[in-house]
Amino acid sequence: xxxxxxxxxxxxxxxxxxxxxxxxxxxxxxxxxxxxxxxxxxxxxxxxxxxxxxxxxxxxxxxxxxxxxxxxxxxxxxxxxxxxxxxxxxxxxxxxxxxxxxxxxxxxxxxxxxxxxxxxxxxxxxxxxxxxxxxxxxxxxxxxxxxxxxxxxxxxxxxxxxxxxxxxxxxxxxxxxxxxxxxxxxxxxxxxxxxxxxxxxxxxxxxxxxxxxxxxxxxxxxxxxxxxxxxxxxxxxxxxxxxxxxxxxxxxxxxxxxxxxxxxxxxxxxxxxxxxxxxxxxxxxxxxxxxxxxxxxxxxxxxxxxxxxxxxx
Numbered sequence: 667x668x669x670x671x672x673x674x675x676x677x678x679x680x681x682x683x684x685x686x687x688x689x690x691x692x693x694x695x696x697x698x699x700x701x702x703x704x705x706x707x708x709x710x711x712x713x714x715x716x717x718x719x720x721x722x723x724x725x726x727x728x729x730x731x732x733x734x735x736x737x738x739x740x741x742x743x744x745x746x747x748x749x750x751x752x753x754x755x756x757x758x759x760x761x762x763x764x765x766x767x768x769x770x771x772x773x774x775x776x777x778x779x780x781x782x783x784x785x786x787x788x789x790x791x792x793x794x795x796x797x798x799x800x801x802x803x804x805x806x807x808x809x810x811x812x813x814x815x816x817x818x819x820x821x822x823x824x825x826x827x828x829x830x831x832x833x834x835x836x837x838x839x840x841x842x843x844x845x846x847x848x849x850x851x852x853x854x855x856x857x858x859x860x861x862x863x864x865x866x867x868x869x870x871x872x873x874x875x876x877x878x879x880x881x882x883x884x885x886x887x888x889x890x891x892x893x894x895x896x897x898x899x900x901x902x903x904x905x906x907x908x909x910x911x912x913x914x915x916x917x918x919x920x921x922x923x924x925x926x927x928x929x930x931x932x933x934x935x936x937x938x939x940x941x942x943x944x945x946x947x948x949x950x951x952x953x954x955x956x957x958x959x960x961x962x963x964x965x966x967x968x969x970x971x972x973x974x975x976x977x978x979x
Contacts, residue, residue, distance in 0.1 A: 719797035726778040729771050732760055777802050780811050795819045799832040808837045809844040862899065871897045894929075903938075906930065910938050911969060919966045921949070939967055947973045 692710070696702050702710070736756045752844040761768040763805075781802055796802070796819050808814030814837055821836065822828045872892045879885040906928075913927035921939060925932040942948035 707872055716797075719793075720822065722799040723782055723793075726774040726782055729764075729774040730778040730783070730811050733771070733775055735758070771807075773803065774805060780806065781815060792802060795822050798830065801833050806828060806835040809835075810840075841956045865895055865899050869899065906934075907938055907942065910935060911974060913969065915974070916967050921965070921967070922969075942969070946970070 680848075691853070712931045724882065733753070733756060739752055740756070757771050759766050762783060764771070777799070797874075800816055801822075802815060805811045805818060806812040817840075818828075818833045818836060821832070872888055872895060876885050876888040876892060879888060909928045909930070910924050913924040916927060918924045918927040921932055921936045924930075926937045928935070939948055943950075948967055948969045951968045
């Protein structure tokens with residue numbers, strides 16, 4: 667295809683007018699079947715598609731390079747934005763010169779620094795599978811963008827019909843999973859700490875009331891409350907599991923019954939039972955349709971007899 671401008675043009679030799687005129691000439695010439703037989707038209711289309719795919723990569727790299735150079739002239743990245751001459755102002759100025767929005771420039775720079783500037787095998791090969799810029803924009807929304815773009819590329823390779831909308835769905839799922847694995851446990855830990863602080867304060871208060879109580883019958887009741895508070899403060903996952911097992915041995919075979927027997931939260935009892943099930947220490951007893959329809963907490967549980975025997979050895 668001798669009449670096409672190659673993508674690798676030397677710096678300083680770019681002529682957009684020439685490129686535009688050449689495109690006009692090619693478009694007009696496509697009516698001439700002798701000049702442009704079918705095989706050449708197919709080649710032309712593939713070439714132009716690849717040209718478009720690589721164009722946005724070059725644009726992103728250009729924006730990143732222009733900002734980096736401007737920041738260098740300012741005296742380094744992160745310099746305070748005084749008198750409108752900081753990095754944010756530079757991006758706005760650059761966007762104005764390029765006749766695009768500042769958001770576009772920021773996005774291009776972020777894409778370049780996250781994906782295009784990397785030379786890792788997984789990142790580089792993703793361009794063959796994901797030539798559209800929109801996939802990389804979607805991946806930026808993930809907790810780990812590079813991991814996300816690899817997953818999207820793998821999904822696209824397995825299913826060529828995968829759309830950007832599908833990629834966004836994968837990213838949303840990754841955010842939910844990240845939140846479940848990080849934010850959820852962190853909040854739970856904070857709640858546990860808050861609960862413990864409250865229980866310690868409650869124990870101090872009960873002990874103070876018990877010492878001042880003039881009535882032995884009431885003092886004995888407070889003493890039982892102090893004992894319950896001590897039990898709660900001494901709790902740990904292993905002891906909680908033993909309490910659930912003890913409740914089962916006493917005839918509490920559902921999560922609700924075990925929760926009533928132990929005084930623990932039913933959801934927490936269910937978590938303990940599910941964990942034991944995953945470890946092969948517990949299982950669901952066979953149920954009829956009526957029992958199964960009532961929900962998880964009405965399931966009848968069976969605990970491995972050998973495991974119980976080992977606890978009593």
